[in-house]
Amino acid sequence: MDLLSCNFICSILTDLLCYLIRIELRDEWRLENRKAFANIWSDMVYGISLFLLMYFNQSKVAMLKFTGYKLLNNISDSGKAFLIILVSDILLGYHSESGWHSLVEVILEHYGLEADQAAITFFVCLVPVALDVYKYLPRLSPSVGKTILPVLTVVEN
Numbered sequence: 001m002d003l004l005s006c007n008f009i010c011s012i013l014t015d016l017l018c019y020l021i022r023i024e025l026r027d028e029w030r031l032e033n034r035k036a037f038a039n040i041w042s043d044m045v046y047g048i049s050l051f052l053l054m055y056f057n058q059s060k061v062a063m064l065k066f067t068g069y070k071l072l073n074n075i076s077d078s079g080k081a082f083l084i085i086l087v088s089d090i091l092l093g094y095h096s097e098s099g100w101h102s103l104v105e106v107i108l109e110h111y112g113l114e115a116d117q118a119a120i121t122f123f124v125c126l127v128p129v130a131l132d133v134y135k136y137l138p139r140l141s142p143s144v145g146k147t148i149l150p151v152l153t154v155v156e157n
Contacts, residue, residue: 036112081147100124 054061075083090099101120108115 032112036110039110039112077143078147081143097124100127 072080101124104120104123105115108120
């Protein structure tokens with residue numbers, strides 16, 4: 001076998017390998033698109049089903065709301081303040097930036113969208129500020145405001 005035929009065979013094998021890799025990548029891309037499309041449809045069906053169930057079973061929804069109100073009203077004011085601090089710390093706290101990043105990335109990947117890090121950082125910088133719970137918290141309940149006010153002064157200093 002001469003050198004020209006060896007180069008020709010290597011060229012054909014390289015082209016074949018590249019073709020197989022392209023086919024595999026195309027199939028993976030199609031599978032990801034199908035999953036994202038299925039996620040969109042399943043979320044729409046879930047939302048419509050939930051709406052219809054809530055619309056046609058308003059008495060049960062009212063009972064569920066009443067139970068929730070009873071549970072929340074049975075919690076003391078300091079317990080409510082603790083829950084509000086806990087939720088706001090999870091969403092707006094010092095250590096939550098990675099949590100926000102993870103949440104946004106999971107949602108974007110669920111719908112098959114590309115996660116742009118600059119857009120995610122911009123979102124993480126804006127949303128916690130927009131959810132400024134502490135600004136309107138004292139208006140919610142005077143006792144919660146009295147409990148939260150010392151916490152805010154410690155955090156600000």
